[in-house]
Amino acid sequence: MPTPQELEAKFWKALGKDMTMMLGLDGVEDGHTRPMTAQFEEDRSPIWFFTAKDNAMVEQLGQGGSNRAIATFASKGHDVFATVQGTLSVDNDRAVIERLWNPFVAAWYEGGKDDPKLALLRLDAESAEIWENGNSLVAGAKMLMGIDPKKDYEDKVAEVSLA
Numbered sequence: 308m309p310t311p312q313e314l315e316a317k318f319w320k321a322l323g324k325d326m327t328m329m330l331g332l333d334g335v336e337d338g339h340t341r342p343m344t345a346q347f348e349e350d351r352s353p354i355w356f357f358t359a360k361d362n363a364m365v366e367q368l369g370q371g372g373s374n375r376a377i378a379t380f381a382s383k384g385h386d387v388f389a390t391v392q393g394t395l396s397v398d399n400d401r402a403v404i405e406r407l408w409n410p411f412v413a414a415w416y417e418g419g420k421d422d423p424k425l426a427l428l429r430l431d432a433e434s435a436e437i438w439e440n441g442n443s444l445v446a447g448a449k450m451l452m453g454i455d456p457k458k459d460y461e462d463k464v465a466e467v468s469l470a
Contacts, residue, residue, distance in 0.1 A: 314437045315467045318389050319350035321382040330356065330430070332395065333375035335367055340379065343428075346407045352393065352432035352469045354378070355403060357412045360426045368397050368428075376430055388438040391430070391469065398429035432469035 309317070322328070322345055331340035341364070343356040358365060368374055376395035381388050404420055404427055416422035 309439060311437075311467050314439055315435070315469075316350070317387050317439060318380070318435065318437045318467075319347070321387040322347070322354075322380060322389075323350075325380075325383050328354070328356075328378040328380045328391070330364070330376060330378045330395070330428075332364060332367060333377055333392075335374065336363070340377075343378075344411070345378070345380075345430075348406070352430070354391070354430040354432055355407055356428040356430070357407070357415070358426050358428055359415075359424045361424065362426065364395070364428065365397055365426045368395065372396065378430060378432075386440050388440065389435050391432045391435040393430050393432040393434075393469070395428055395430050397426055399425070399427050400429075403427060403429075434466065435469050436466050 326344050326346070327342050328345045329340040330343045331338060341362075343358065346355045346357075347353070360366075373394050373396035376393060378391045378393075379389065380391070401420075404425075408420055413419060416425050418425070
């Protein structure tokens with residue numbers, strides 16, 4: 308049974324590989340979320356998202372504004388899931404743009420790092436609930452044998468502080 312710290316480490320490792328989170332603002336647009344490419348440094352918050360100034364979230368945040376946000380994550384192998392809560396803001400920190408800029412981001416911005424449409428979102432993650440998925444095939448076999456598979460999952464969930 309993994310510890311909360313081990314689950315947190317698995318989350319950062321999986322997010323570093325898969326990088327897609329569904330991001331939305333709390334209480335805005337009926338909970339609508341958008342797929343966004345997440346970047347972070349040193350396996351900790353903040354989580355950064357390059358986007359465009361005409362993105363609805365950027366427009367709703369306004370200049371210098373922030374809002375409560377929620378981001379969800381599912382690894383490609385479906386072995387790690389997470390829900391992350393925190394504060395989202397526009398933070399066009401030039402030093403961060405320089406550090407995180409890469410060819411995948413560059414493909415979206417004709418003007419490069421100075422593209423007038425470029426916006427950088429900062430998610431100051433405060434907490435997360437992280438699940439490690441057990442083998443669903445094993446769970447199915449246990450159910451067929453009359454064994455309750457829920458017990459296997461009880462110790463594979465943790466609430467962690469990311470602040």
